[in-house]
Amino acid sequence: MNNRLTIYILALAVFLIGTIEYIITGVIEMMAADLSVSTSEVGLMVTVFALSAAIIAPVLIALTLNMDRKKLLMTALGVFIASNGLMLLNLPYEAMLGVRVIQGASGGIATVVAMAVATRLVEKERRGNAIGIILMGLSSSLVLGVPAGTFFSEHFGWRALFIIVGGLSLVPLFIISAKVPAIKEKEAVTLRMQLSVLKDSRIVTALVITLLYVGGYATLFTYITPYLQAASSLSVTEISGVLFLAGVCSFMGSKLGGQLADSKGSKFTIITGLLLQAATLLLFALAGVHVIVLLLILMIFMLGTWSISPAQQLLLVTLVPRNPDMALSVNTSFIQFGFALGSGLGGYVISRTSVLHLNWAGLAAVAVALILAIRLFKTHKA
Secondary structure: OOHHHHHHHHHHHHHHHHHHHHOHHHHHHHHHHHHOOOHHHHHHHHHHHHHHHHHHHHHHHHHOOOOOHHHHHHHHHHHHHHHHHHOOOOOOHHHHHHHHHHHHHHHHHHHHHHHHHHHHOOOHHHHHHHHHHHHHHHHHHHHHHHHHHHHHHHHHOHHHHHHHHHHHOHHHHHHHHHHOOOOOOOOOOOHHHHHHHHHOHHHHHHHHHHHHHHHHHHHHHOOHHHHHHHHOOOOHHHHHHHHHHHHHHHHHHHHHHHHHHHHHOHHHHHHHHHHHHHHHHHHHHHHOOOHHHHHHHHHHHHHHHHHHHHHHHHHHHHHOOOOHHHHHHHHHHHHHHHHHHHHHHHHHHHHHOOHHHHHHHHHHHHHHHHHHHHHHHHHOOO
16 A cells, blocks of 8 residues: 555544544434433533634644654544443443543544645655545545445434444554554654744734634534524425535635635635625525525525634644644634533533524624725735
């Protein structure tokens, strides 16, 4: 097996991790009924996963800088697989939150280290492409993992899904063991060095934009299944098809956003994406019972939201030309913070009002992100 195929195996591991992170959005009602808790409480499982990936994973990575990357990756994947096995047990809700913490920390470590390993398996000029393949695995979890998992759970139960994903994760674990060489970082990067990028106010503003636009997205999408059920007459099986289309749009949005960032610049792409995101969140309230209109708005929402990410990453690279990896590493944490913020905010809205009001909370977050982006680009050309 050549190195390129090995990189795709790493992407498979990240795909499975992403599926476990996002699958809650498709089975949230099933889990709530089975665990005898509210929908907002199940949404908290998305929050704790994201917070673990955003906080615990970077700290553990910094503390293990001298550890062989292959061993660290295999250890993280092993813990991730074991944590999925725990989902088969009849654990109380609080214990399952603890399992999600373990999944978030181990999955977050495995994702970041997979990118680092991928860059060591190719020539220097092909490192960007290697990282792109790993990220493709992550975005594909929305395109394939969530809708397929939702459909599977409808027929076999949500617990079986975690076991299947855990079992499939053994494939990349064994191949990594056999094909990836021992890898140690040549130049140590401490957590303090990573956080040093926060001294630049422009970077802080860019990271807050990431936090808010991802938060605005997650506020609605974490609870998209109950939202669509409340706003339409779609069945769970039909919603799994909708989630597939939404995932395709997210994949297309990422590709389109990268092309626009290269041709039109970060400013144009980010502002356009935020405007589309805000406009669609507003239009959700006007769609009413018109299912086709509702689904069209959802597709545009996904396109607009996911087009922002490539441009945001390019912006951070231009802001920190000497240490772009550090800026992108911190940005990854803020993406996870955004998922935590959105799922938590959405859960609060549902507990206080109605699932149909989620778009307004998301719109508030995106509107602030848009204002910050306009202010940022007044002082920085991109």
